[in-house]
Structure formats: structure tokens, C-alpha cells
Amino acid sequence: MEFSLFLTVLAAAIGFLVIFRKFRFNQENKEIDSSLQPPSSPPSSSSVHPASSSHNWTHDVFPSFRGEDIRRDFLSHIQKEFRRKGITPFIDNEINRGKSIGPELIRAIRESKIAIILLSKNYASSKWCLDELVEIMKCKETVIPVFYKVDPSHVKKLTGYFGKVFKENCVGKSKEDIGRWKEALDEVSTIAGYHSSNWDNEAVMIEEIVTSVSKALINSVPSSDFDNLVGMRAHMEKMEPFLGLNSNEVKMIGIWGPSGIGKSTIARVLFSQNSHEFQFSVFMENIKSRYPRPFFDVYSTKMQLQKEFLSQIINQEDVTIRHLGVAKERLKNKKVFIVLDDVDHLAQLDAMVEETRWFGPGSRIIVTTQNKELLDAHAIKHIYKVDFPPYNEALQIFCMYTFGQKYPYDGFENLSMEVTNLAGKLPLGLRIMGSYFKGMPKKEWEEELPRLRIRLDGDIESILRLSYDALGDEDQALFLHIACFFNNEWIVKVEEYLAETFVGVKARLRILAEKSLISMESGYIKMHSLLARLGREIVRKQSPNNPGQRQFLVEARDIYRGSQSVIGIDLTDYEFGMEWKISDETFERMFNVQFLRVHCYPSSYKLESLNRLPQDIRLLYWIYFPLTCLPSDFNPEFLVEINMSDSNLEKLWEGNKAIRNLKWMDLCNSKNLKELPDFSTATNLQKLDLSYCSSLVELPSSIGSMTSLENLDLSGLSNLVELPYSIGNMTNLKKLHLKECSSLVELPSSIGNMTNLKELHLKRCSSLVKLPYSIGNMTNLKKLHLKECSSLLKLPSSIGNMTNFEKLNLKGCSSLQKPSFSFGNMTHLKKLDLTQLYLSDTGIQEIASWVKKMSRLKTLVINGCTKLVSLPQLPDSLEIIHAENCESLERLDCSFYKTKFTELSFVNCFKLNQEARNLILKASTKRWAVFPGETVPAYFSYRATGSSVSMKLNGLLDTRFPTSLRFKACLLLVTKPSDVDAAAWRDPYISYCIKDKLSGVEVKLYAVRFCQIWGKLSPQSEHLVVIEFEETVSSPELVFEFSFRYKNWEIKECGLRPPESLALSMLMEDEETIRIGFE
DSSP: OHHHHHHHHHHHHHHHHHHHHHHHHHHHHHHHHHHHSOTTSOOOHHHHSOOSTTOOOSEEEEEEOOHHHHIIIIIHHHHHHHHHTTOOBOOOTTSOOOSSOOHHHHHHHHTEEEEEEEEOTTGGGOHHHHHHHHHHHHHTOEEEEEESSSOHHHHHHTOHHHHHHHHHHHTTOOHHHHHHHHHHHHHHHTSOOEEGGGOSOHHHHHHHHHHHHHHHHHHHSOOOTTTTSTTHHHHHHHHHHHHOTTOOSOEEEEEEOOTTSSHHHHHHHHHHHHGGGSSEEEEEOOHHHHSOSOOSSHHHHHHHHHHHHHHHHTTOTTOOOSSTTHHHHHHTTSOEEEEEOSOOOHHHHHHHHSOGGGSOTTOEEEEEESOHHHHHHTTOOEEEEOOOOOHHHHHHHHHHHHHSSSSOOTTOHHHHHHHHHHTTTOHHHHHHHHHHHTTOOHHHHHHHHHHHHHHHTTOHHHHHHHHHHTSOHHHHHHHHHIIIIITTEEHHHHHHHTTTTSTTHHHHHHHHHHTTSOEEETTEEEOOHHHHHHHHHHHHHHSTTOGGGSSEEOSGGGGGGOOTTOOEEEESSOOTTOOEEEOHHHHHSOTTOOEEEEESOGGGEEEOOOSOOOTTOSEEEEETOOSSSOOTTOOOTTOSEEEOTTOOOSBSOSSOOOOTTOOEEEOTTOTTOOBOOOOTTOTTOOEEEOTTOTTOOOOOGGGGGOTTOOEEEOTTOTTOOOOOGGGGGOTTOOEEEOTTOTTOOOOOGGGGGOTTOOEEEOTTOTTOOOOOGGGGGOTTOOEEEOTTOTTOOOOOGGGGGOTTOOEEEOTTOTTOOSOOOOOSSGGGGGGOOOOEEEOTTOOOSOOOGGGGGOTTOOEEEOTTOTTOOEEOOOOTTOOEEEOTTOTTOOEEOTTGGGSEEEEEEOTTOTTOOHHHHHHHHHSEEEEEEEEEOSSOOTTSSEEEESSEEEEEOBTTBOTTSOEEEEEEEEEEEEEOOOOOOGGGGOOOEEEEEEEETTTOOEEEEEEEEOOSGGGGOOTTOOEEEEEEEEEEEOOSEEEEEEEEESTTEEEEEEEEEOHHHHHHHHHHHTTSOOOOOOO
């Protein structure tokens, strides 16, 4: 009886509180909004919420403070420093402070870029200050807290004197106000700020704070990276309907026009402005140059293209694909933004973006090309043609590169107009000519123009040639090397290849870049295709009728007539179907060749014999080399790089040869390779790739001589049983790949000497039983991959010394009974940088309590840990837990619900007890939580059978103005008999549609996607899915319609937790413990 009476009284009190709060809410909102809006105009969203970059800010800084604590000293000093730095703070001297903040102050908060919260000892004694804080945190602006003679922990926990005055202030206040104040104080206490106790000199602290504000204001200015791109705004406006970003349709858009017109630049601006709105994005540039056609093996070429495409879009180096359906499977439910730049073959599109159904709703794929037929063949209907700019824009483009402004200097008007005409309005030509004339005196302009008039005749090639002719002899030679051989090559490699050819090659590359003849981006040298063609044409004209006298040969038909003039041969851009051969005579006459590149299948040419190669060769790049060994008299002394991947080699050469200049060696996929050369002299080698040379049984002990090696790839050496002890001498090694070395039993103890190693990959080393104790010496190791090392019994305790860990993957280590490492000295654990821990399919029975000390851990994956019974206290940093098919899991630590998660998956964890399910339900998730359940709990006060539920919001919002509310929904998913083809439903997601119940107008449609977890659900099992979402609504009564699309699953029940209940429950949980039942 007493308990029933208590519940009755409690319910009445809550009801009164809700009614009172609704009354206050409406009264305050009417007062505030009537003052912020002109009476005759409808409200706009920007008046309610602070706008972004387009907002007309009134103040730079809004300071929130308790005047009696700081106004006379600290505040006056910081405001003086603000004025000295040109920062405009809001000053409230003229505002009459009453019991609650008025509309003028709210407007000031919303129209300030940055808020500084000066938390002093009496701050919490003021309702005014606390209401200010609530409004500031609600606006989501940049906040800088200053803890002035106050301990941040006192602010968070409401203890000490700060907590005392707060509690005194709460007397007689509503629970709604107290709850909002607590939430705001808790949030601001977690923001990195300034603590006065850390500063001996208050003036220095003030100076540092003002400097921080100044930097934040600079960063708040919208990006102007593309402000100087003339005409770009017009392009963006024209592209807007092509993109149609508000549509969920998957769109492919073509950008078509001639070379040098600016297609790539337009695509890059679109990518820069929009890619952040998508789940995944990638800019695949210069595809035509990087994947030249024809393709003799189209399927292999597509595989390589798709592999690199996936590697870039998911930002993962070691992507493995076994068929062309992988991209579709990985991306079909992802919203992606893809740019494929300079495509020239249909196979390139087929490999990466064959169909729109490869990608999730709302995806956008942009293709730039010179070939409209290619776009038509791929059924791309949205095509934007890039035209030449109008004359006035062309002149502005030229002036930007010449004068750094959009108009000429005085006296240069006519000269600039004439050069613009001669450049033919091609943006690339305008850029090159602008760079050429930059800084040139007027007299030199007048001297150059007559030559320009004669040489150009409207021909763009002549414009490009002009910049080349202006170079010195050495720079011209370097230009031709790049145009004919080293375009799109790594800068560091080109510098090494040409170190003996050019004095100061770095400085000369910089000169070419300044003249806009090349660009150096992301570590690569890049030359525009027009310029590259110019360079090849110049080489052709060196000897029009006798190709053998040219410096570079780039056509197979010309190699028969080579002479001592030839220094480079590139046989990758040859004509399809042409018959050609290589013999001893080929290189007899071309003994000065330094650079040899052959990238074609053996079936396309005939290798009659090869008893000699040029002796001074520096680059030997011969893919699919058909012979078993290089010539016996081959001299590798000058070699900088050798790449003979996918070769038929059994050994590289006979005997021991000096390779002191060698920096890069790639013999990967040479499956017949049985013997390696002596590496005693390879002291400068930086990268060695022997991956999938499956006939290799052992490595020579001389491998330890490679003390400069940084990257060693031994993946797929399936017959390799052990590594030589000398491997420990590679103290500069940063990456060691040993994945799929299925016969490898153990690692030598000397491996601990690799103190600079950052990544160790041992995936699928199925015979590996243990790791050496010395592995703990690798204190710089960041990633340790042990996935599917099925024989691994335990990990050494010394692993605790590796405090720079970021990722540890033990998935599929089925013999591992528990993570047996203790992390040694527990003081190191606080420094551990581990962010991802994968323990799936292991035999672990428990996760040790030390896991809670991993303060940076974000992802924990324990799928298939069938012996795991409970989860301990987890770190607050954790965002994702996947514990699917943990069939013995029963308990979760009681602190579980306090963490804010992104994803929680407990699929098929049917033994979870009631308390554990309550904790999952109470936990806050940004995306979703899923766990077994048979009915929607009473915790969700709005419930309905089926997939639709309505909710009344009367009193929660003023219907004149949109209000942002956070909802929590629960769905009961059950299986149903269905004849639907499973293949047609491989895109699992929950979508929800919100409608105004009275008008039926759709307010919002959104889809919540899942990471393929549904394929693991057992037949006939029932699961609950909880999602949280924030929406801006203005209707008093809403209908929420949910749908779940995946095979034969359906929604049996649904429920909603109203925003008011959420706020109230959080307030009550602060004061008493509540049990949320599933009755």
C-alpha cells in the first residue's frame, strides 16, 4: 500500500512538473522569439539557430562571467587585450541583469562567433550565468572555458565551494532548470580550456587566451582556397542541378571538354566543397596516364584498378580482391563521393563504377574526360560541357598568374590583352603564359611579343613551346626527361634516377614548378598531358626521319634503329596488335641506355635472345620478364631501382654482384624465384618486395646487411619456415609484412632489435605458435596484425612495454585462450595509444580489468568469443562494441550505460541477463544498438504494434518555430516466411519517415544503415534495435513510420521515448537510481 501511494504521489509530482515546464517553455519562447523576429515576417531558421559561415556576426567574442569575482581585474585586463588585438567582445554594461536573461542577451550570444566561459567560484550562484551557459551550449558555437581559481573537477562533480553555491542557487528552482544547468556544466567541464592554477603570471595567461581566440577566429573564416579561380562560381552554379545533392538517387555526372580547359580543377573544387558530407570519398586523378591502354589482359587491369580504387576510398593499403564484385559488396550501402579524373577507356569505368547500384543512396560519381563517346557508352546522362571562358574571364585568369590580381598593372593593359588573345583562352595556356611573363619588365614584354605573334598563330602547342624555349639547357633537358619518362613518378625516385645526370636536380625541379611546367603534389611529379605531348614532339623533331638518333624511344617500332644517342626506352605506350621483337642486337647499338621500362605481356613481343643489357642502366623496369635469369655479364652497379614483378625469374643473376646504389627492389609474384642475390653490398636499399614468391624456401643471411631498409614485404612465402637471425640488424625497418607465411613457426629473438618498427603484419601465419619475448623492445610499434594465426597459444607479457600501440588484431586466433599479456608495469598503460582491439573468434573466457585503463580505445570487436561470460568496466573513450555471436555472454559492468557509444551490436547474445539488457537500452548511441528481445520495453511510453507509431508534442514546442528535439526509438524485428530472393535484399537498413499527423505532409525521410550484421542473425530469432536521432520539427503531433529492408525480416512492434521523458529521466537519475523494466 505504502509503495502504491508513493508511486501515485510521484506520478502526480511529475505531471505537475511537466505541465509547469510546458507553460514556462511557451511563455519564455514567445517573449524571446517575438523580440527576435519582425512581426510581419515569418521566422527563419537562422534566427533560431546560429548560422555558419554566412552569418552576419555582430561580435567576435561573448564573455560569460560572474561580475563580483572578475569584473574589476581579470575581465578588464582581458577586454583590454582583446581590443589591442582587434577582437570585438560583447560588453553588457548597459544591460539590466534581472532574474532571467532577456532577448537582447540571447541575440548577443547567437551573434557571437566564440564564447568564453569564465568559471569563477561564485559563477554557479547566479541563475543569470547558468542560463547564459545553457544558451551558449545550445548554440553549439566555439567555446573556450577559463577555470578562474576553480578546480574543473568541482565544476563537473559540483563539489567544493563551487558545488555549495550551486546547491544554494537550486533551492526553489524547477527540476527542469536544474537539469539543464547540470548538463551544461558537465559539458563545459569536459572542454579543454585554461586553468588559472597552472599559470604563475596572470598576464601571460590572458595573452595566451587572447592568442587562442585570435587563432580560432582565423579558422572560423570560410575557406578561400578557390577564391582566386576566375569563373569558378559560375561553374559551381551550373553544376548544382547536375549534382542534385538533395536527392537520394545515385548519380553519375560527366565533365567533358578538351585538355587544359579546367575539367580537373572544377572536379577538385566540387570534391573539396562536398566530399565531407559523404561517408567515403576519393579523388582518383590522372587515370589515363597511370593506366595506359591498350589492355592485353583486360580482367587483370580491371582487378588492379579496382584494388587501388578500394585502397584509396577506404584508406587501407593491403586491400585484397579476388574478383570484380568486391567493390560492389564493400560500397553498396555507403554514401560515397567519387571523382574519376581524366578517364579514356570504358574498362576503367567498368572496373571502378560499373553500375549505380554499386553504391548507396545519395552517392555521386563524377567522371572527367575528353571523350564524350565514353560517357555515352557508360550511359552517363548528366554531362556538363566545359566551354572556353569568355574573353573578360580569360584576361582575368592571365592577370591572376601574371600580376596576382584580376586586372593588369598600369601601362600593361594592351600587352595583356594581346597575350590573352594569343593564348587562345585555354586556361592551361593562360596559366603557363602568365607564369612566363610574371615579373618581366615592360620592355621585355615588347621584345617577346613579335616572336609570340610569329610562333603561335593560334596554335596552343606554340604557346607551350615558348615556355620551354625560355628555359636554360639543363632545365630543358630535365623537362624532356619528365615528359618522356618520369611523368607521374615519385619525386624522391626521380631525384635518385637523375642525381648523376643533373647538378642540383631538386632546385631544377623547383624551377619547372615555378614556371607552371610541372606540379609537385602528394609526393609526385605531374606534368599536364599537353606539356607531355609537347616534350615528346620536341624529342621527335630531334631526328624526324631517324628515330634511333633521339634521346628517348617510346614506340616499339623504333627500337630496331636505336643508337648511342638513346638514353631511355619506354615500351608501355605501344600500338595494339603490333608485332615486335627484342634480341641481342637491340641493345648492341644502344649501349648508353640508362632507363629501360617494358610493361607488356610476353605474348605481345618475341624475345629471341638476351645475352647483354646496357652496363650503365639505372632503372630496370620489366614486368612479366619471360626469362629465368638476367644475362651473365649484366652489371647492376649503377642500378637505383629494379622492378621485375610477375616475372619468370628463377634467380636474378649469376654470382655475387655489387648493388651499392640500389634503393628499391620489387620481385613480387615471381612464383618461380628460388634463389636471391647476395645482399652484402645492398646497404642503401630502402624497400624490398618479395611477396608471393612462393618458391622461396629460405632467405640468405646477408639480408641483415640491408641496414637502410624501411619496408620489407615477405607476404605469401608459404614455404618459408624461419627467418635468419641476422634480420634483427635491420634497425631502420618501419614495416614488416609476413602475412600468409603459412609455414612460419616462430620469429627469431633478434627481431626485438627493430626498435623503429611501426607495423608488423602476421595475418594468417597459421603455423605460428608464439612470439619472442624480445618483441617487447619494439616500443615504437603502432600496429600488430595477428588475424587468423590459428596456432598462436599466447602472447608474451613483454607486449605491455609497447606503449605506442594503436591497433591490435587477434581475430580468429582460435587457440588463444585469453589475452595473456598483463601489460607489465601498469604505469605504462595510461600512455597506451591503442585505439582498436580485435579479439573475434578467440577462445578467451574473460577480458582483463586492465582494459578500462586504455584511455584511447575506441573500437572493441569480440565477435564469436563463445566462451566469454562477462564484460568488465570499459574505458569512457570506447565508441564501438561488436559482440556478435557471443553465445555465453551474460553480464555487463554496471557503468556500461554511462558511456556514449556510436554502435553496439550484441546480435545472437541470447544469454544476456535482464540487467545487461537494461544497460544496453539506457546507453546513448549515435547510430544504433541491437540485442535480443521479445517485446518493446515499457521504457518507451509510446508503443504500437507494427511499424508506425504517433506521438503528441503539445507543449514541447512553439509550433510557429522549428524546434530541434532528440528522439529515441525501439523496433522489434522478427523473421517472416518469404519467397523474396535474398540476393535482391543485400542492402540492410532501417529508414524512418516523420509526417505531420494532421496534414499528412512528410517532414523527414532518413535511412540508418548497418554494417552487414544482419547476415549473422539466426533464423526465427527476435531482436531489438534502438536508434537515436535529432530532428527539427514544428508539428504538434507526428507519425513515425519505420521500415526495415533485409531479406525476410519485418518490424513487429515499435516504440518511442519522447524528448520530455528523456530530459526528466536524466534529471531523476542524478538523484536516485532507477530500474528500467522490460515488463
